[in-house]
Amino acid sequence: MLVLSRKEGESIVIGDNIVVTVLEVRSGQIRIGIDAPRDLQVHRHEVYRQVLEANQDAVANARASADALRSQPRR
């Protein structure tokens, strides 16, 4: 992992068109601004992981879920 030290207000550039700026540093928390192309999706990592793992779970359980729905009509 590349490690860089930056101060408040300073930025790093990733590739040609992604700029990450440290906006504020305060009591164990930093605020980050991200300028990126509009089609690039940016997520909080832990939240993205939740959705990813839920997808894997839903795919692994697809047959069981379908069977559960067939055996207990919902409407």
Added chain:
Amino acid sequence: MIAETNPGESRPDATNASTSDSREMDPAAGSLHFEDGIPGFPEQTRFALVNFVEDGAFQMLQSVDDPDVAMVVANPWMFFPDYEPELTELDQIGLEIVTAEDAVVFCPVSVGEDGILYMNLLGPFVVNARTRRARQVVLIEGGHTVRTPIPAPVS
């Protein structure tokens, strides 16, 4: 293949789409295009909605290129009428969604080991009904979870 379709068909057969909700679209009209795949399955960019229960409340979202990649999905408002997923500007632009009528929303459903059906309200699928471009968005606001129990049917 998980959904009940005829093996050997290049595209899953999808008929009898429910027309009870104007936001639903005819799955037979073509596959949905997920430009970046979905989290966990980045290679799968084309999905079809396949009916597998008669009432049409639930469908199978199935990869066109790998039928083993499939999950149950449902219209969230059938169970959570107050659900208000807020798309970021980036998602609206990425999907070219201009008005709410452009967007079709459905959420993953999975049965737990407890036999309860859970809906993922944190990561809804959003489709532009005009272009069939789609993505799974990750909601920032609203405090939604990936594992919300689906209420039992009112009998």
